[in-house]
Each structure stands twice: as C-alpha cells, then as structure tokens.
Amino acid sequence: MIQLNSIIQLKGLSKSFGSQEVLKSVSLNIQKGDIYGLLGPSGSGKTTLIKLMIGLETPSTGSVTFKGNKLKANELYPSIGYMAQSDALYDELTAKENLSFMASLYGLKTAERKEQIEKVMTTVDLLDHLYKPVHQFSGGMKRRLSLAIALLHEPEVLFLDEPTVGIDPVLRKEIWDSFHRLKEEGRTLVITTHVMDEAERCDRLGLLSHGEIISSDTPDAIKETYGVTSIEDVFLKNGGVSIAD
Numbered sequence: 442m443i444q445l446n447s448i449i450q451l452k453g454l455s456k457s458f459g460s461q462e463v464l465k466s467v468s469l470n471i472q473k474g475d476i477y478g479l480l481g482p483s484g485s486g487k488t489t490l491i492k493l494m495i496g497l498e499t500p501s502t503g504s505v506t507f508k509g510n511k512l513k514a515n516e517l518y519p520s521i522g523y524m525a526q527s528d529a530l531y532d533e534l535t536a537k538e539n540l541s542f543m544a545s546l547y548g549l550k551t552a553e554r555k556e557q558i559e560k561v562m563t564t565v566d567l568l569d570h571l572y573k574p575v576h577q578f579s580g581g582m583k584r585r586l587s588l589a590i591a592l593l594h595e596p597e598v599l600f601l602d603e604p605t606v607g608i609d610p611v612l613r614k615e616i617w618d619s620f621h622r623l624k625e626e627g628r629t630l631v632i633t634t635h636v637m638d639e640a641e642r643c644d645r646l647g648l649l650s651h652g653e654i655i656s657s658d659t660p661d662a663i664k665e666t667y668g669v670t671s672i673e674d675v676f677l678k679n680g681g682v683s684i685a686d
C-alpha cells in the first residue's frame with residue numbers, strides 16, 4: 442500500500458554482487474520532508490542502498506517507488522541531488538568551473554547560475570575559494586564543494602552519502618543547520634552517517650546491520666524499543682558491531 446506522505450518506498454529490495462548478498466529484503470518508507478538517516482557499520486550496505494534508491498544500481502529482487510511510481514532514473518534526476526561517498530570533481534578545474542559545468546547540465550540559465558553558485562558556496566562557507574583549482578583543496582573542502590554541487594538546482598530530494606566526513610565540528614554544525622533549513626523548505630534528505638550526534642538530528646533512522654534494516658523509526662522510539670540511551674548501543678546489543686569506524 443502506498444502511504445500518503447511517502448516519497449520513496451522500498452519493497453523487498455535485495456542486492457547481490459556475485460555470490461555475496463549485500464542487501465536482504467529491505468522494505469522501508471521515506472516520508473516527504475523528513476531527514477532520514479541511514480546508519481550501519483562499514484560494509485553493511487548503506488551506499489548500495491542509496492544507489493538503488495536513485496537507480497545507479499539495479500535491484501536483484503524487489504522494487505523502488507518514487508512518489509508512487511516505479512523508479513525511472515532519467516526522469517528522477519531533475520528532482521534529486523546526489524552526493525557520492527567519493528568526490529566526483531574535476532581536479533584541474535576551479536570550484537567555479539566545476540559548479541558552472543554542473544549548473545549547465547542541470548539547465549540553469551546564466552543569471553540563475555550565478556545566483557545559485559553564490560548561494561550554495563555561502564552555505565558551505567567556500568565563497569572565498571571560488572577561483573581556486575580543486576587540486577589545491579583540502580579533503581574537507583572537496584566534501585563541501587561536492588555538497589554545494591548537490592544543492593545547486595534546489596532539488597526536492599537530496600541523497601547525501603557521508604556528507605560531513607573530514608569536516609570540522611563547527612562547520613559540521615553549520616551544515617546540519619542548513620540541512621534543517623532545507624527541510625523547513627519542504628525538501629527530503631536521505632543521509633548516511635557514522636556520527637552519533639548527526640544521527641540524533643535525523644527525524645527518522647534506518648539501522649542497517651548485515652544488509653538488513655533492523656529498525657526504521659525516530660531516534661527516541663528506537664532507543665526506547667531497545668532499552669538503550671544511545672543509538673550506538675543498539676548496534677552493540679545487536680551483534681557487537683560498532684558503527685563508528
């Protein structure tokens with residue numbers, strides 16, 4: 442059954458690479474306007490799950506529904522932003538050239554392009570580095586530039602795979618504030634993280650363990666169900682694997 446507010450629905454989704462079953466019959470609903478966090482130990486299938494949600498991987502079995510319709514990747518791309526776990530940037534180009542290139546792919550008009558580039562680079566606090574070639578960026582700066590690119594066309598749904606890795610705590614908090622602003626605007630965010638305080642700032646969490654969703658609920662409800670005081674303890678109770686790498 443399609444739920445009223447559901448924007449992404451996964452049903453019995455499995456994925457194998459050769460003989461390795463990476464995801465096992467994952468079913469979940471992501472609600473419109475939520476910040477949905479995917480949590481799980483390294484190798485539990487978070488990146489694979491995100492790739493399946495946006496059609497970068499095809500499921501072995503099961504289905505992905507986007508706004509009530511079967512996922513069609515090419516129709517989906519104008520309404521989503523995707524930030525991959527590894528930065529996909531042109532090192533020899535400046536930040537501005539990287540942004541302009543992506544803006545042209547998204548079909549942004551020249552005036553709109555300039556305005557959006559300034560807006561997203563302000564969000565990630567990189568406006569002073571617009572004309573610097575990317576190979577001169579630090580790891581955290583590259584992460585922030587990737588985030589800026591994902592925000593460029595003001596997508597309805599953002600898929601962010603470990604967006605704050607290598608970013609210092611102060612800026613991380615600012616970036617999370619900007620995630621909450623995006624949510625206030627009605628956007629939906631799907632985010633993977635290993636960081637506990639980030640998990641606590643999500644509306645809902647999907648906990649992945651060995652390719653299975655062991656829980657999908659609000660952080661408070663999950664803690665109550667497992668009788669623990671922190672989300673990390675859920676994993677420690679469930680097989681003793683820590684989610685913090």
Ligand SMILES: Nc1ncnc2c1ncn2[C@@H]1O[C@H](COP(=O)(O)OP(=O)(O)OP(=O)(O)O)[C@@H](O)[C@H]1O
Nearest residue numbers: 458459463481482483484485486487488489490526
């Ligand atoms: N294209 C692929 N071919 C073969 N195996 C793959 C492929 N992509 C992922 N895997 C395997 O699937 C499993 C899950 O990988 P995935 O990248 O989804 O994990 P993850 O939860 O994102 O981990 P991390 O926290 O380290 O990013 C791993 O065992 C990985 O080796």
Ligand SMILES: [Mg+2]
Nearest residue numbers: 487488489526
């Ligand atoms: Mg990953």
